[in-house]
Amino acid sequence: MAHHEVLSPLPGTFYRRPSPDAEVFAKEGAIVKVGDVIGLVEVMKQFSEVQADAAGKIVRFLVENEDAVEPGQPLATIETA
């Protein structure tokens, strides 16, 4: 089993939900394909999607909702087949 880390494209605030009351984009354990949205990074009041750049199972998120993130910081681990 190989592991792949999804990295933050930007500095900012990481969100796991599209809005405070909504469901998370992806749960731990979820199967994702390339391009699936797994979170948002807010920088300067603009929201950028974080997409899975590998297919597989999300083993775990490495940052909490609303955590500050740096560019290149690992956000989630995907177990690739």
Next chain:
Amino acid sequence: MPIRRLLVANRGEIAVRVLRAARELGIQTVAVHSDADRESLAVKMADMVMPIGPPQAAKSYLNVDALMKAALDSGADAVHPGYGFLSENATFAEKVESAGLIFVGPTPEAIRIMGNKSLARETASKAGVPCVPGSDGVVDSVEQAVESATRIGWPIMIKASAGGGGRGIRVAHDADELRSQMTTAQAEAQAAFGDKSVYLERFIRRARHVEVQVLGDGKNAVHCFERECSLQRRRQKILEEAPSPALSADTRSRLCESAVQLARSVGYRGAGTLEYLYDDVSREFFFIEMNTRIQVEHPITEMITGIDLVREMIRIAGGEPLRFKQSDIVMRGAAIECRINAEDPDRNFMPSPGKVHEVILPGGPGVRVDSMLYPGYTVPPWYDSLLAKLVVHAEDRPTAIARMRRALRELHIEGVKTTRGLHLTLMDDPRFQAAEFDTNALEGWLAARAPAASPTTTTSP
């Protein structure tokens, strides 16, 4: 009671702007800052500095308790909210006043009335100000909505009463669409704003955004003419000018007079802006909303009238009556403001925070720069991307455009990407020079310029 010590409950260029006005009035200044803004220009300039919490705005600049504590601990006798953040939060204004301090702005009641879209509309109609044809207040049932829409005319907008900034709006082209969208619109309004009320308005396909600056002292009110703010991207203004190149003298005087009527009818105190849609073809103008605060683009009005709006709002808050009669306020020449944002127009306006290594700001005749930049400043990723407002004034619009082109060429910011290049392109665009645009124009021009770039989504690189 004159203000002696003013706390500025904001950050960035507007905090600097308010500090400057206060200082010219001989008022002591208090800057607040989040942990991300310790090195800000406002902090360096102010007489006193109060930390208010972590970088996230929700925990600092939007934190009413932290700001109240800063105000009381600093011994300030007044609070200026700037724009954005808590500037249109009636509860904050109320708390400031009940703590015995002066809120530099309108009464909490005026903020509340104008902050509610359908109440604002009602108030405007009563004052004789034309509004976009729409439902009289909130529509509850689907059948009531269809009946109302048939009277107003299609297409129609369904708008959330508690919405704003373009959020909570849906368009329906016929009764079937309206029926299917009504329930969803109410559910969305409930989820997004905690209030399911919606109302209807005629959808005007091609309109200009024109707004009137007013000043009031609670009894009297005057206008300081209008600003043209049609050049927008995603409903964010990019470039503004004063006066509007689209209005005849007659339309201008009717428009501005209507704004004064509304301001008088609510006993408005301080600086405020009434936003209108203007239809070039029918020459009709319709009130859409009032902003009960100073606005980003206020300097262009200051340039054409010679009135320092921020200073006047502080004087009024200190209890002075308006110092101008309407006949004292004269418009001279033309002014343009370019918003220099930390964004990359070539990469779909991707935000570009970071360290600014070198800054050369333009100067010379008719040029004004409102900015918080200095060499070595790090633009934090937490807040909006406005770095500088480059403003020029000249005897007429073509001369102002030439002056802006010259000033943009002098502007040099190294370290972060900016929107400077986009503004240079606009100055050379014949459609801008001819003032042929509406609120959708800029997005169309941008899409045509960069067909490969996605016009609607921000995606990771």
